[in-house]
Amino acid sequence: MLEYSVLYPVNNCARTAASLDGMWKFSFDPESKGVQDGWTEHLPNSISMPVPASFADVFTDHASRDYCGDFWYEKEFFLHAGENDVVELRFGSVAHRCTVYVNGTEICSHEGGFLPVVCDITKAAKRNALNTVVVKVNNELNESTLPCGSVMTLTSGKKLAAPYFDFFNYSGIQRSVYVVTKPQESIVDYDTSFAINGKDADVCYSVRTNGSHDVAVCLKDAEGNVVAQSEGASGVLHVTDAKLWNVRNAYLYQLVMVIRDGDTVIDSYEAKLGIRTIRIDGTKILVNDEPVYLKGFGKHEDFDILGRGFNYSIAKRDYECMKWINANCFRTSHYPYADEWYQLADEEGFLIIDEVPAVGMMRSTRNFVKAGTGGFTHFFETDTVPELLKNHKQQVEEMITRDKNHPSVFSFSLFNEPETTSKEAHDYFKAVFDHARPLDPQKRPLTGAFEKNSQPELCQVYPLCDFLCLNRYYGWYISGGGTAIEEAELKFRDEMDRWSKKNLNVPFVFTEFGTDTLDSMHKLPSIMWSQEYQEEYYERNFNVFDSYDFITGELTWNFADFQTTEGIMRVNGNKKGVFTRNRQPKASAFLLKKRWENK
Numbered sequence: 001m002l003e004y005s006v007l008y009p010v011n012n013c014a015r016t017a018a019s020l021d022g023m024w025k026f027s028f029d030p031e032s033k034g035v036q037d038g039w040t041e042h043l044p045n046s047i048s049m050p051v052p053a054s055f056a057d058v059f060t061d062h063a064s065r066d067y068c069g070d071f072w073y074e075k076e077f078f079l080h081a082g083e084n085d086v087v088e089l090r091f092g093s094v095a096h097r098c099t100v101y102v103n104g105t106e107i108c109s110h111e112g113g114f115l116p117v118v119c120d121i122t123k124a125a126k127r128n129a130l131n132t133v134v135v136k137v138n139n140e141l142n143e144s145t146l147p148c149g150s151v152m153t154l155t156s157g158k159k160l161a162a163p164y165f166d167f168f169n170y171s172g173i174q175r176s177v178y179v180v181t182k183p184q185e186s187i188v189d190y191d192t193s194f195a196i197n198g199k200d201a202d203v204c205y206s207v208r209t210n211g212s213h214d215v216a217v218c219l220k221d222a223e224g225n226v227v228a229q230s231e232g233a234s235g236v237l238h239v240t241d242a243k244l245w246n247v248r249n250a251y252l253y254q255l256v257m258v259i260r261d262g263d264t265v266i267d268s269y270e271a272k273l274g275i276r277t278i279r280i281d282g283t284k285i286l287v288n289d290e291p292v293y294l295k296g297f298g299k300h301e302d303f304d305i306l307g308r309g310f311n312y313s314i315a316k317r318d319y320e321c322m323k324w325i326n327a328n329c330f331r332t333s334h335y336p337y338a339d340e341w342y343q344l345a346d347e348e349g350f351l352i353i354d355e356v357p358a359v360g361m362m363r364s365t366r367n368f369v370k371a372g373t374g375g376f377t378h379f380f381e382t383d384t385v386p387e388l389l390k391n392h393k394q395q396v397e398e399m400i401t402r403d404k405n406h407p408s409v410f411s412f413s414l415f416n417e418p419e420t421t422s423k424e425a426h427d428y429f430k431a432v433f434d435h436a437r438p439l440d441p442q443k444r445p446l447t448g449a450f451e452k453n454s455q456p457e458l459c460q461v462y463p464l465c466d467f468l469c470l471n472r473y474y475g476w477y478i479s480g481g482g483t484a485i486e487e488a489e490l491k492f493r494d495e496m497d498r499w500s501k502k503n504l505n506v507p508f509v510f511t512e513f514g515t516d517t518l519d520s521m522h523k524l525p526s527i528m529w530s531q532e533y534q535e536e537y538y539e540r541n542f543n544v545f546d547s548y549d550f551i552t553g554e555l556t557w558n559f560a561d562f563q564t565t566e567g568i569m570r571v572n573g574n575k576k577g578v579f580t581r582n583r584q585p586k587a588s589a590f591l592l593k594k595r596w597e598n599k
Contacts, residue, residue, distance in 0.1 A: 006116050006402045007189065007269060008339050009090055009178040014186075014267045016080070017090075020133075020177040023048045025074040026055065029136075030158070032070045040101040040134055043074045051075075051177060052092065054170035054307025057563075068151060068159040073135040073173055079125050085181040087125045091117040092175025092310065092338055094137055096145065101134040111145060111391060113171065114335035114357050115398040139171035141360075143379075144387035146395055147334065148360030161565075164360030165334065166574060167300055168563040170307040175338045185211030186267045187257055191441040192405050194275050196288065201242035201275045205255070206234040206441070213259050213266055219273070220254040227253070244288050245274025245407040247328050250349035252407075274346055274407025280445050280466050283507050283550040287351070287410065294351065294553025295596045296327035297578070298512055301337055302562040304581055310338040317583050318559070319348050325578070325589055326596035331449075331469075331511055331555055334359035334416045336399045345408035352408045353447065353469070353511070353555075356396050358432075361418030362451075375453070380424040389428060393435045400439040411444050412436065417451040417471060418461075426460035433464045449511045452478070456498045468504070471512035471557070475537045480515075481528045489540045496548055509553035513541050514576040519586050529575075531587040538588055542595065556592070 009017030026049030095113025141149030218229035228237035335357035363377035445466035479488035526532035561577035
C-alpha cells in the first residue's frame with residue numbers, strides 16, 4: 001500500500017483544498033545548472049506559463065516547442081492553516097519526473113508523469129504567510145522509465161526526445177495543483193466492493209486512517225437521504241432496493257466517512273459511489289451479470305494549444321460527442337488520465353479500460369510500422385529491465401490505488417504493444433500481473449493491448465490476461481489501399497481463425513483499428529487518406545468482428561486526431577480520428593453512430 005494519500009481534494013468541515021491553477025513562472029534549464037545556481041529558491045529571468053497545460057504548444061519557435069531536458073516552475077501562495085494542520089501539495093501529475101521545493105527546502109521527488117504527486121509540506125510551510133513552491137521537471141525518455149524512448153543529441157548539443165510511441169511527448173504540470181489542509185489524524189484511503197442479492201446490495205468497505213479513533217460510515221442516495229450506515233473502520237452497508245450503476249445509465253450514491261471523538265468531528269471525506277459488479281463469464285464481459293458489448297474509442301488527452309493539459313470544456317465536449325455516437329467505453333491510451341475524466345465517466349455511465357503508461361516497449365521510433373513486420377529488438381533482455389520493472393510495478397500500484405473506487409473503471413490494462421514473443425517478456429509481465437492482482441479490492445479483470453507481432457502461435461504473454469485486447473491494422477499498415485483491401489480482410493480472417501482454434505473461451509476486444517483520414521479529402525473510388533476509404537475500412541473490419549462470437553468489443557483508433565512527433569508518415573499528427581482534433585465529425589462518425597445505435 002502506498003504511504004501517501006491520493007484522495008481527490010475536497011472542501012468540508014475538516015479539510016480545505018485551494019487551487020494553485022493559473023499563471024506560474026517558468027524557465028528552461030538546458031545545462032542542468034538550476035540547483036547549483038539557486039533556482040530552488042527563486043527562478044531568474046523567468047517567463048509566465050499556464051498551469052495546467054503542456055508547455056510545448058504555447059511557443060512559436062522550434063527550440064521551445066521541442067525542448068528536452070530540465071525545466072522549472074515557480075508559484076507563490078498564501079497559506080491559511082492552523083498550527084496543527086497537516087499541509088500537502090497535490091499535483092494531478094508532473095511529466096515525466098519532478099522534484100518539489102517549498103521555501104527552498106527539498107520536499108519530495110516523483111517518477112512518472114501521469115499520476116498524482118503528493119508532498120507533505122507541513123514542516124516547510126509558513127502558516128498565514130506567503131510561501132514559494134518551486135518544481136524542477138525533466139521530460140527525457142529512456143528505457144527504464146514509462147513511457148519508453150530515448151534522447152537524440154544534435155550537433156549543436158540540443159537534445160530532442162525520440163519516443164518509442166506514436167504521440168507527442170507533451171510535458172509539464174499538465175493537471176491541477178492544490179494546497180490541501182487536513183487534521184493530523186485523518187482518513188488516508190478507502191476500499192469498496194459489492195455484492196448484489198436480488199433487489200438489495202451489500203457495500204463492503206474498509207477505511208484506512210492514521211489514528212485510533214472510531215470511524216462512522218454512511219451511504220446517502222442522490223437526494224441526500226441516508227440509506228445505510230455502519231460503525232467501524234471496516235464493515236458492510238446493506239442497501240435495500242438498491243439502485244445500480246449501469247452502462248450509460250449511471251446512479252451514484254454518496255459515501256460519507258467520518259472520524260469522531262465523541263460528538264467532535266476530527267476528519268471526514270465524501271465520495272460518490274456506484275454499486276455495480278464486474279465479471280468475466282466465458283467470452284462475455286458482464287456488468288451486474290448482464291453482458292455488455294464495448295463500443296467506443298482509444299483516446300488521448302490531446303487538444304490544440306493545451307497539449308495534454310486538462311480542461312473541463314474539452315472533457316465535456318468529448319463526452320457529448322461519445323454520447324451522440326452511441327459509445328459506451330474508452331481506453332485511457334496510453335496512460336492514466338486526469339482524475340476528472342473518471343469522475344465524469346462515473347456520472348455519465350461510461351466504462352473505462354484504465355491503462356498504465358507502459359508503451360514503447362519495442363525499440364523503434366516508428367513502432368506503428370515495426371509492429372506487425374516481425375521485427376524483434378530483444379527489449380526485455382537488457383540491463384535496463386530491473387529498473388524498468390521497478391517503475392512499472394510502482395506506476396501500476398499508484399494507478400490502481402487512485403482509481404480502484406471508480407464504478408466506470410472495469411478493467412486495468414498493464415501494457416500497450418510490447419514485444420511479447422520471448423520467455424523474457426513472459427517473465428517480465430508475469431511479475432507485473434502478479435503485483436497488480438492483490439491491489440484491487442474489486443478484483444477487476446486485467447488485460448493488455450497486443451500488436452500484430454503477438455500472433456496466437458508466438459505470443460508468450462496473452463495467457464496472463466483475463467481478456468485479450470488486440471490492436472490490428474489490416475487494410476492500413478497491412479495490405480492497405482485500393483483492391484488490396486480485400487486481401488487485408490482475408491489475412492485478418494486467417495488470424496482470427498487461428499485464435500478461434502485455440503478455444504481460449506475468453507472475451508476478445510479490438511482496442512485499436514483505424515486509418516489516417518483527412519477530413520477535407522473525398523475520392524471515388526476510395527484511396528487511402530480519403531473519408532470514403534475510412535468508411536470502407538470500417539465496414540470490412542465490422543464484417544470480421546461480426547463473424548466471431550468471442551469478439552465482445554470494438555474501440556476504434558482514435559476518438560480524435562492528435563499530435564505526434566514529426567515524420568514523413570504523419571501530416572501534423574495522427575489523423576486516425578473519427579472526429580477532428582477540434583471535435584467535429586468525419587464521415588465515418590455517422591457510420592459508427594448508426595452501427596452502435598443497436599449494437
